[in-house]
Amino acid sequence: MAEAMEQGTIDRRAFVAKLTAACPDSLIVTGLGSTSYDVFAARDEDRTFYLWGAMGGAAATGLGLALAQPTRSVLVITGDGEQLMGMGALASIGVQQPPNLSVVVIDNGHFGETGMQRSHTGFGIRLAEVARACKFSHVMEIAEIGLVDALADRINARSGPTFAQVFVSADDVSRALPPRDGVYVKNRFRAALGLQPM
């Protein structure tokens, strides 16, 4: 069995707050669980699509959105467990090469919602290396919060698919619960893009 990794130290809430503030025009898709809470705590805007389920679907949702909105930055913010369940989507993104899509994995090395069991990344599986192998143009492994601006610059530049694995602390943070009504979240997201409900 692989040995446990050294735990990251970045404060996830502070990182997500800085990142979303530095990417004010981006369209955001969040993976279920803690990353939905992180983004909601930082900024609840209409242009955020929160997942409360559909585990493994965040990056693929971002892919469809990025292809549909090529002039906007699309930012997927998800957890290590969620991205591990949708690892194939990284290959599908690599084929499409959407220049405006970024996937940021807030990696605490654990399944936070279910009792903090260690995840694959917590055992040293390197998602950033997977993203490199999947032909993401810009790949960052981020262990200190000072790199958030460099990541935001990449996201805002829309110059090729971007992936970041952000090593955060596994400390508990308070829950901040975004809306759970999917129809509402969908319609307000589309309205923010000038799209009408059916």
Place this chain on the structure above:
Amino acid sequence: MNSVSREPVAWQQEIFSILKAGGVKQVAYVPDAGHSHVIRSAVADPDMRAVVLTTEEEGVAAVCGAWLGGQRAVLLMQSSGVGNCVNMFSLVQNCRFPFLALITMRGEWAEFNPWQVPMGKATQASLELMGVTVLRAERPEDVAETVQAGFDAAFNAEQAVAVLLSQNLIGRKKWEAK
């Protein structure tokens, strides 16, 4: 491998024409011989994006993302992929996304491979259990009308619809050594 003619079968061209006329911009797919003409046509069309998937559930999420961004998208797969999608259908249901999947059937008519049979038998029930309306085309002359009905239900009435394309439309898969 199935032997696939490069000459499009008429019903396959009719499917592509419906998608094109309906303004579909993204075609997400796990390939099947029965979808080969539509996939080839989407790849060749400068106004469409063909999105090859590693697994069908990715496509469920991708077509929802497309709709969030204002584009119509459809998902192509064979029946064996339906089981992979089950939990991801909660995205379609919870958010009431318009959803159209075109699904070629295996495991039901002159099937050679027993491994296709369990999911083939469970395809329609699995979709219906997850709230997806199922339409079915058995004969070539039914395909266009059925696909158009599914298309309209998805994109006009915001329904989740799957159109099953019977295995006898596609014909026997040839298993003789080449």
